[in-house]
Amino acid sequence: MDFKKAAQLASCISKNYAEDMFRLLTTYQSISASEAASRLNLHIRTVQDFLGELYEQDILSREEVYEGKRPYFRYTLIAERIVIDIDLVKFRKEGEIIHEEAGVKIREKKNSDARFTTSRSNDYISHVVIWQGEGRSRTERKINLSIPQGRFMFHLPFPTAQALTISEIMHKAGLDGAHMPEIADIIRVLIGFGVIEEVKFA
Numbered sequence: 751m752d753f754k755k756a757a758q759l760a761s762c763i764s765k766n767y768a769e770d771m772f773r774l775l776t777t778y779q780s781i782s783a784s785e786a787a788s789r790l791n792l793h794i795r796t797v798q799d800f801l802g803e804l805y806e807q808d809i810l811s812r813e814e815v816y817e818g819k820r821p822y823f824r825y826t827l828i829a830e831r832i833v834i835d836i837d838l839v840k841f842r843k844e845g846e847i848i849h850e851e852a853g854v855k856i857r858e859k860k861n862s863d864a865r866f867t868t869s870r871s872n873d874y875i876s877h878v879v880i881w882q883g884e885g886r887s888r889t890e891r892k893i894n895l896s897i898p899q900g901r902f903m904f905h906l907p908f909p910t911a912q913a914l915t916i917s918e919i920m921h922k923a924g925l926d927g928a929h930m931p932e933i934a935d936i937i938r939v940l941i942g943f944g945v946i947e948e949v950k951f952a
Contacts (some may be wrong), residue, residue: 855913874900913949
């Protein structure tokens with residue numbers, strides 16, 4: 751199950767009326783939104799949205815029926831269990847993508863207007879302050895770094911220095927491959943804020 755689908759399902763079943771709705775769905779062979787709404791004293795749109803979400807998640811089936819000339823849906827529970835299964839390993843794998851595979855070195859971007867604050871021990875960066883917006887609407891964004899990230903950023907080449915690969919910077923910082931996911935994450939963030947620049951090499 752992808753994260754977005756899991757989040758939608760979790761949001762749905764966390765509603766304070768969800769338990770009562772599932773009790774109805776397990777009791778009735780099929781039920782309409784208006785029947786469920788009147789039974790639980792809920793607004794019909796609330797129930798329609800809830801049942802529609804469960805249908806999209808393949809927890810319910812539905813059948814269009816007619817009352818006179820007006821069509822409506824009747825819902826039937828088809829799942830016996832709801833399991834939210836999220837593969838967290840894929841996030842680590844995404845973070846293990848190394849930029850040098852695409853022929854890229856990095857360094858601090860010139861005139862980035864970011865402020866680096868060193869730790870008391872003066873051997874890693876504790877946080878980076880970035881200014882966003884312009885004029886009176888300008889706001890300060892502070893990004894706290896983990897110690898491995900801070901050590902990496904401490905050895906990030908200056909704007910006028912020769913750019914280095916991620917592996918070269920990690921080696922200088924005394925970091926091993928186990929830290930790559932969080933290093934890759936902060937690199938992506940700071941590239942997005944214009945603090946780090948990528949320099950192509952052959």
